Amino acid sequence: MFKFIISIYLFLFISVSNAKDLEIDINSGQVEPLPIAIADFTDRLGEVSSLGRSISNVITNNLVGSGQFKALETAAFIAPPTSPSVRPNFTDWKPFGIKALVTGAIKTENNNKIEVEFRLWDVVSETDMIGLRLTVDKASWRRVSHIISDVTFERLTGDKGYFDTRVVYISESGPSNARKKRLAIMDQDGENHQFLTNGNFLVLTPRFSPNTQEITYLAYYNNEPRVYILNLLTGEQEMLGSFPGMTFAPRFSPDGSSIIMSYSNNGVTDIYTMNIKNQNVKRITNSPSIDTSPSFSPNGKQIVFNSDRGGTQQLYVMDEKGRGVKRISFGKGRYATPVWSPKGDLISFTKMYKGLFYVGVMKPDGSGERLLAKGYLVEGPTWAPNGRVLMYFKQNKPKNEKAGQVNLYKIDVTGFKELKIITPADASDPAWSPIIP
Amino acid sequence: MALSSILSLGLHLTIFLLVYYGLPFSKINDRKETTIPLIFEEELEVSNKTNQKKNENLVKSQKKKQNNNKIKNSPKPKPKKLISEKVDKNTEKLPLKPIIKPKQKIKKTVEKNIDKKPFKRPVNKIKRKNRSSSSEAILRNLAEANVINQKKDIVNQIKESLKNQNQNLNVTEEKKATATEIDILRNHVRQCWNAPYAANELNKIINLKIFTNPDGSVVNVEIIDVAFYKKDPVYRAAADSARRAVKDCSPLPLPKNKYDLFKIFTFNFDTSFING
Numbered sequence: 260m261f262k263f264i265i266s267i268y269l270f271l272f273i274s275v276s277n278a279k280d281l282e283i284d285i286n287s288g289q290v291e292p293l294p295i296a297i298a299d300f301t302d303r304l305g306e307v308s309s310l311g312r313s314i315s316n317v318i319t320n321n322l323v324g325s326g327q328f329k330a331l332e333t334a335a336f337i338a339p340p341t342s343p344s345v346r347p348n349f350t351d352w353k354p355f356g357i358k359a360l361v362t363g364a365i366k367t368e369n370n371n372k373i374e375v376e377f378r379l380w381d382v383v384s385e386t387d388m389i390g391l392r393l394t395v396d397k398a399s400w401r402r403v404s405h406i407i408s409d410v411t412f413e414r415l416t417g418d419k420g421y422f423d424t425r426v427v428y429i430s431e432s433g434p435s436n437a438r439k440k441r442l443a444i445m446d447q448d449g450e451n452h453q454f455l456t457n458g459n460f461l462v463l464t465p466r467f468s469p470n471t472q473e474i475t476y477l478a479y480y481n482n483e484p485r486v487y488i489l490n491l492l493t494g495e496q497e498m499l500g501s502f503p504g505m506t507f508a509p510r511f512s513p514d515g516s517s518i519i520m521s522y523s524n525n526g527v528t529d530i531y532t533m534n535i536k537n538q539n540v541k542r543i544t545n546s547p548s549i550d551t552s553p554s555f556s557p558n559g560k561q562i563v564f565n566s567d568r569g570g571t572q573q574l575y576v577m578d579e580k581g582r583g584v585k586r587i588s589f590g591k592g593r594y595a596t597p598v599w600s601p602k603g604d605l606i607s608f609t610k611m612y613k614g615l616f617y618v619g620v621m622k623p624d625g626s627g628e629r630l631l632a633k634g635y636l637v638e639g640p641t642w643a644p645n646g647r648v649l650m651y652f653k654q655n656k657p658k659n660e661k662a663g664q665v666n667l668y669k670i671d672v673t674g675f676k677e678l679k680i681i682t683p684a685d686a687s688d689p690a691w692s693p694i695i696p
Numbered sequence: 697m698a699l700s701s702i703l704s705l706g707l708h709l710t711i712f713l714l715v716y717y718g719l720p721f722s723k724i725n726d727r728k729e730t731t732i733p734l735i736f737e738e739e740l741e742v743s744n745k746t747n748q749k750k751n752e753n754l755v756k757s758q759k760k761k762q763n764n765n766k767i768k769n770s771p772k773p774k775p776k777k778l779i780s781e782k783v784d785k786n787t788e789k790l791p792l793k794p795i796i797k798p799k800q801k802i803k804k805t806v807e808k809n810i811d812k813k814p815f816k817r818p819v820n821k822i823k824r825k826n827r828s829s830s831s832e833a834i835l836r837n838l839a840e841a842n843v844i845n846q847k848k849d850i851v852n853q854i855k856e857s858l859k860n861q862n863q864n865l866n867v868t869e870e871k872k873a874t875a876t877e878i879d880i881l882r883n884h885v886r887q888c889w890n891a892p893y894a895a896n897e898l899n900k901i902i903n904l905k906i907f908t909n910p911d912g913s914v915v916n917v918e919i920i921d922v923a924f925y926k927k928d929p930v931y932r933a934a935a936d937s938a939r940r941a942v943k944d945c946s947p948l949p950l951p952k953n954k955y956d957l958f959k960i961f962t963f964n965f966d967t968s969f970i971n972g
């Protein structure tokens with residue numbers, strides 16, 4: 260009897276302890292653009308409208324332009340569900356290899372307002388992932404498209420979206436000996452273009468505040484470089500000061516309360532910060548070398564800059580008080596215009612090597628350097644607020660004493676999707692805004 | 697006296713075991729998929745209705761077209777030519793553009809070939825590893841490739857491969873699933889896994905509980921850490937991609953006569969390969 264009971268317990272014990280499931284590790288896969296379909300948005304009657312098609316196109320261009328999605332043309336032949344509340348027939352979409360589907364509808368309301376509703380579906384798991392309903396002025400349909408793109412992007416990639424943002428840049432026109440440079444602003448996809456200055460004064464290097472709709476820029480007034488701060492919401496402009504010898508506009512600190520700049524005084528170029536409210540100036544570096552292009556880390560505790568203190572122009576990192584200066588670039592060539600990513604994981608830079616310019620990224624400790632774009636002149640990288648996409652300008656080689664064309668480009672950090680931004684005239688010095696509030 | 701004390705001891709031991717490990721059937725009930733609340737600005741209802749009648753024809757025709765492609769390339773021409781002719785007539789009437797079917801077909805045939813010839817797996821495995829797990833394959837760099845780094849990568853890959861083999865052998869001893877069988881399953885699933893780039897910053901393994909039918913078809917995929925799935929957007933996107941991979945890869949190439957072992961099992965998806 261005793262043996263029998265013991266054997267039962269032993270059997271129970273062994274069977275229970277063996278109930279642990281088999282585990283298999285999957286240690287590799289692909290990182291490729293996700294096939295997605297954005298169905299044309301329908302109207303109240305369930306039919307596709309021209310506005311619905313436009314919204315669908317904007318979302319498609321945004322997602323494909325990010326480099327993380329590919330939209331399949333064949334999706335256009337499948338009739339979308341009459342409403343996002345209607346469950347799609349997933350078997351219609353699966354044969355095309357589509358993994359995610361966006362459906363939506365627009366209802367026109369009184370006072371020229373529209374109600375836009377959308378839903379994101381996982382075609383493989385046959386589940387809905389997220390939905391949103393927004394009521395806006397009809398004129399804001401483009402912004403609604405960007406917001407839907409942001410929500411879709413975030414849900415499928417895990418990263419913050421960056422489509423509901425704007426870019427300020429320098430619009431250039433005229434011959435090379437009398438170049439007219441105007442400050443301009445547009446949506447990140449090049450739409451809703453607008454000039455901010457009239458071109459009477461030379462303007463350079465605009466910089467966006469990381470958390471407000473404010474920009475700083477450098478303008479030459481009677482050949483004297485002045486730094487201005489412009490509030491895009493109110494249109495108010497304020498002169499921060501006149502800085503002889505300054506060639507780049509200051510950048511904002513992460514909290515937007517101060518600016519950091521390089522300033523030449525008595526033949527020595529050093530780095531300074533200035534409090535925007537009380538205009539108190541602090542000297543950060545004090546060396547006989549040329550220290551320029553400072554940029555704060557997102558937590559404000561470190562600064563990256565370039566300096567020729569080692570003999571050639573290289574990138575250096577120091578703390579916010581100028582202590583612990585450490586060189587981080589060791590590749591061949593010269594390095595300039597470093598910009599710290601808003602995520603903090605990468606630093607973008609311009610590199611000059613063997614007569615060519617490159618835009619690249621490296622980790623803050625200088626490791627993992629990758630060059631993403633190259634050309635006759637490639638410069639001025641600026642980060643999207645999610646830290647996954649860079650915008651910069653490229654100038655072609657001049658031909659027959661005619662200035663080479665200058666255009667804006669954007670590229671995702673994986674380096675596979677470079678897109679040209681269409682602007683009314685030549686364009687340089689882009690600065691990316693934070694997400695519009 | 698002795699008997700009663702033994703019975704008492706036994707009863708206590710049973711209760712202890714049940715409390716510690718739980719009943720097997722209660723475990724299975726616990727695994728029911730938890731509904732994950734969606735984030736809506738306004739709650740949107742979904743009906744089961746669909747307006748896709750028109751498209752059923754399209755899909756059918758696409759399926760026929762796919763069959764048609766398969767048949768065209770198959771080695772037995774006579775009986776299947778007849779079918780392909782019929783399908784061709786149907787598809788010509790449709791305003792559809794040709795679809796990127798050949799790619800899918802090629803993939804499928806490759807998978808089938810590999811299933812039939814498991815001994816070729818290790819060679820394929822190393823090749824795929826070189827392509828997909830090195831950072832150069834994922835992140836573009838215009839600078840010239842560093843040969844030394846590449847060599848280091850290959851050495852690391854071989855080391856990892858050996859590590860995996862050892863791991864498989866341990867499992868073999870306990871569960872009687874051979875290393876080759878597990879390798880076939882692993883290779884099958886990783887071909888379907890398209891992870892989002894943002895998962896490179898994820899320091900957490902994605903554990904998925906897989907429920908299968910005897911024919912290898914996937915009945916259900918559960919994300920085990922539901923709390924973290926709700927909390928972390930990167931984990932959520934990566935876990936969704938892993939779940940899609942398992943469902944996309946259904947049916948799984950499960951070893952024959954070992955269904956008990958693979959009826960319920962766990963896949964551990966590791967996104968660290970994105971960083972190389």
